[in-house]
Amino acid sequence: MRAVRYDRYGAAGVAKVVDVPDPVRDGTGYLVRVRAAALNPKDVLVRKGKFPVIAGLRFPKAMGYDWAGEIVAGDASFPEGTRVFGMIQSWSAGAFAERAYVRPEECARAPEGLSFEECAALPLASLTALQALRDEGHVGRGSRVLLHGASGGVGVFAIQIAKALGATVTTTSSEKNRELCASLGADRTLDYTAVDFRGGTVEGGPFDAFVDVFGNQSFARVRGLLGPEGTYVTTVPSPRIVLDTLLTPLATRRRARLVVVRSRRADLETIAKLVDEKKLHAVIDARFPLAEIREASLRVESKRARGKVVLTVG
Ligand SMILES: NC(=O)c1ccc[n+]([C@@H]2O[C@H](COP(=O)([O-])OP(=O)(O)OC[C@H]3O[C@@H](n4cnc5c(N)ncnc54)[C@H](OP(=O)(O)O)[C@@H]3O)[C@@H](O)[C@H]2O)c1
Missing domain, CATH: 3.90.180.10 (Medium-chain alcohol dehydrogenases, catalytic domain)
Structure with missing residues (x-):
């Protein structure tokens, strides 16, 4: 072959x-x-x-x-x-x-x-989005979610899955991809070059989950945007996220988490069901x-x- x-x-x-x-x-x-x-x-x-x-x-x-x-x-x-x-x-x-x-x-x-x-x-990208939102971010009906870097492989699924879970979704992408994010269901689309995450306020916040899809932010940088029990979820492993995951429960009700995608039949069936229901493509x-x-x-x-x-x- x-x-x-x-x-x-x-x-x-x-x-x-x-x-x-x-x-x-x-x-x-x-x-x-x-x-x-x-x-x-x-x-x-x-x-x-x-x-x-x-x-x-x-x-x-x-x-x-x-x-x-x-x-x-x-x-x-x-x-x-x-x-x-x-x-x-x-x-x-x-x-x-x-x-x-x-x-x-x-x-x-x-x-x-x-x-x-x-x-x-x-598979890999939609499972990552599902597991980041549902399992690490505990996103559900009424959650306010920010998806940073939402126009790539994982992001396009994360927008649709967050909407299917009942969340209100704010995305960041480059200016040219804002329309794509909106077409997938985002309630607010922002250009990441025009947003200051350290500033403490971003349209659509405070957020129950900040999913760092692109993976170039940190808990320290975005913590001011999180609600009192909000979670920062990143896709990119680093010593820093490992430390933040361990240390945040000692100091605050806000959390930092790393998603590590797992291939599971039950989750693939959840993805297939969302596709069948026309909630995901x-x-x-x-x-x-x-x-x-x-x-x-x-x-x-x-x-x-x-x-x-x-x-x-x-
Ligand atoms: N931990 C896990 O289990 C797991 C699983 C899957 C993926 N990942 C990781 O997750 C990350 C995203 O994966 P992916 O498949 O979505 O990647 P991807 O498809 O390659 O992402 C491309 C997107 O990144 C955006 N982007 C480029 N520069 C950016 C910046 N400076 N800030 C924000 N967004 C930017 C681009 O949007 P614009 O053109 O609009 O900037 C583009 O649409 C990767 O680092 C990947 O390794 C981890």
């Missing part, structure tokens, strides 16, 4: 499409025919060698966590031909390939009526064939994608 591999950590060009044997299915996993896949900043960061301790130093390495396709070898509840989508949790990746071996708990039936590209755009920035993995990676590395960058596989 054709699959993306790289022989060393490095720039976008190290990743190539090569012929490799099909993955081997053990007793419990599913073999899927991948029809589309999606990129995330994690693909780029791992390939650049930012996580050598976790990702390891054995090469060649596979790429890709998000995929959508059809079951080749499944079980009684997911027989051959079932349309499925999911996120590979393991850092060993493998979604940028014609076939992938996936864990049953990391996939779910694909939402009806969506293309494989739209299904592949969903994918926003696709660009589509590339598998062979153009370099170009697709560079689009993500630009940090300018509006929604998701998708690979068409077969």
